[in-house]
Amino acid sequence: MTAKKKYAILKNLTSKELKEICKQHELRGFSGLKQNELAKFASENLDIPVEEIESLANRFMEDKLLGKLKDAKDYFMIKQVEIEYFDEDLIKARVGGYGITIKNLGTDDFSYTCDERCQDWLYQVKKGKYPFCKHYPAVIAELIYRGDIDPKVKPNHISGRVYDALLEIVEERKREEGLTQIGGRNIEQTLEDLKADFLMISRQDSKLARKKYHDTAEKAFETLVDEAFLLLEFDTIPRRREHGWDLLLIGTHATPPYVAVIECKTSASGIYDYLTRDPDYLVRLKSYCIDMTKNKLIGVYRDYVKYMVLIAPDFPKETETFCSQFKHLTEGIKLSFMPVPTLLYLVEKYRENPIVTHTFIERLFMKEGIIRESDVDSIFSESAEYIAALTQRARNELRRKMEEFSHRTTDACFIKVDSVILQSVINHVLSILEPDLIKMGVKESTGIETISIKHDYFEIWSQVLHGLADEFTKILSEESFLQTKRTELKEELIRFLDIH
Numbered sequence: 001m002t003a004k005k006k007y008a009i010l011k012n013l014t015s016k017e018l019k020e021i022c023k024q025h026e027l028r029g030f031s032g033l034k035q036n037e038l039a040k041f042a043s044e045n046l047d048i049p050v051e052e053i054e055s056l057a058n059r060f061m062e063d064k065l066l067g068k069l070k071d072a073k074d075y076f077m078i079k080q081v082e083i084e085y086f087d088e089d090l091i092k093a094r095v096g097g098y099g100i101t102i103k104n105l106g107t108d109d110f111s112y113t114c115d116e117r118c119q120d121w122l123y124q125v126k127k128g129k130y131p132f133c134k135h136y137p138a139v140i141a142e143l144i145y146r147g148d149i150d151p152k153v154k155p156n157h158i159s160g161r162v163y164d165a166l167l168e169i170v171e172e173r174k175r176e177e178g179l180t181q182i183g184g185r186n187i188e189q190t191l192e193d194l195k196a197d198f199l200m201i202s203r204q205d206s207k208l209a210r211k212k213y214h215d216t217a218e219k220a221f222e223t224l225v226d227e228a229f230l231l232l233e234f235d236t237i238p239r240r241r242e243h244g245w246d247l248l249l250i251g252t253h254a255t256p257p258y259v260a261v262i263e264c265k266t267s268a269s270g271i272y273d274y275l276t277r278d279p280d281y282l283v284r285l286k287s288y289c290i291d292m293t294k295n296k297l298i299g300v301y302r303d304y305v306k307y308m309v310l311i312a313p314d315f316p317k318e319t320e321t322f323c324s325q326f327k328h329l330t331e332g333i334k335l336s337f338m339p340v341p342t343l344l345y346l347v348e349k350y351r352e353n354p355i356v357t358h359t360f361i362e363r364l365f366m367k368e369g370i371i372r373e374s375d376v377d378s379i380f381s382e383s384a385e386y387i388a389a390l391t392q393r394a395r396n397e398l399r400r401k402m403e404e405f406s407h408r409t410t411d412a413c414f415i416k417v418d419s420v421i422l423q424s425v426i427n428h429v430l431s432i433l434e435p436d437l438i439k440m441g442v443k444e445s446t447g448i449e450t451i452s453i454k455h456d457y458f459e460i461w462s463q464v465l466h467g468l469a470d471e472f473t474k475i476l477s478e479e480s481f482l483q484t485k486r487t488e489l490k491e492e493l494i495r496f497l498d499i500h
């Protein structure tokens with residue numbers, strides 16, 4: 001009797017999940033069994049109560065729904081959800097061009113239909129495998145975001161961890177659009193996750209991926225790669241579709257900016273060698289860069305697309321032989337390979353000492369080979385030298401401008417400056433810091449000069465400003481020792497007292 005009940009639950013799980021349960025409970029003799037045989041085997045041999053099996057199955061289901069939510073998030077975050085009609089009984093919406101109709105949301109009479117082109121809906125929802133396709137939670141997220149449905153009303157089929165995750169997505173969009181005050185980026189936690197899991201996920205640890213990231217190892221890997229680059233202050237555009245590139249990196253702070261097309265590859269063996277086995281794969285990578293990216297852009301933006309980077313646990317040495325071929329194929333796009341340990345090393349080193357700019361990181365992408373930790377060390381030392389030189393140039397400029405007027409205006413007590421002169425000193429020093437630390441421009445509507453300060457480079461600012469403060473106090477002390485010219489006050493007193 002209980003075996004039958006257990007079977008009724010277990011038959012809905014995949015072979016992979018069933019095997020995992022069997023392994024966890026140390027059953028033997030299930031290898032080679034098909035899904036239905038596995039379900040039968042598990043129901044007969046698992047010595048745990050039905051309730052526990054039920055909660056195990058629910059957990060698996062929740063994980064899958066969280067995966068669907070991640071796909072829904074893409075539509076929602078890039079505003080591809082359009083609510084065409086909304087009232088209490090009926091909602092009509094379009095998600096990425098697909099039509100969805102929801103009836104009686106939040107009640108027992110609830111029903112929904114998705115577009116007939118939606119594979120998820122046709123083969124999974126209609127057959128009762130899952131309660132919803134990826135388009136449904138996208139609509140719900142949009143409705144909550146717009147405030148159309150009370151966040152207290154629980155939408156059908158979305159509850160528990162899935163509901164919490166949905167609210168988190170809505171919050172994320174509000175934060176991105178500046179609608180909520182952010183409590184700050186959770187840099188520490190992300191860094192901890194990367195240190196703990198990055199390599200294991202890249203080596204296809206699907207159990208960890210599902211438990212902690214509610215996703216397949218491949219998708220969780222893409223997410224971690226994205227987060228790693230966000231910690232390097234890159235702007236990114238992730239893409240969760242099956243085909244095509246996984247991530248675009250935008251080197252916003254470089255002059256000119258650049259775009260790197262990123263492809264993430266997991267590998268159970270720890271070495272991603274597909275390219276060496278199938279060189280035709282180069283043609284696919286080419287289409288990611290050219291057809292799917294460069295050709296879709298216009299004007300100067302096309303020139304920004306300069307790099308293709310593959311990211312995997314590691315690569316065989318021979319993979320480097322394809323770089324020149326790739327550059328030839330794509331008329332100039334440079335291909336490089338970034339092993340996960342190198343990326344992690346770069347991120348950790350950067351968070352400890354954030355002194356490399358996008359311009360310096362770009363040197364890694366220019367390598368056209370496998371990027372190693374020694375390359376990362378090089379850009380850090382080059383960057384340190386560069387910042388020292390930049391600071392020196394700023395100090396020299398400050399001194400030059402101060403000297404230009406101080407011999408005229410300085411007496412025994414004061415260096416006298418009017419606001420026009422002060423402004424000109426500041427402008428000259430700032431012009432040295434462009435484009436590394438600031439961008440100068442003119443506001444079109446008013447014609448007033450604007451200065452954009454790169455706050456991500458606070459550590460470089462700190463070094464430069466400390467240098468400038470040292471220089472400024474040095475100038476003051478020099479004047480203090482040198483100046484003997486009478487002050488105005490002294491002159492006045494002498495005049496009144498009639499002492500000549």
Ligand SMILES: [Zn+2]
Binds near residue numbers: 118
């Ligand atoms: Zn759908």
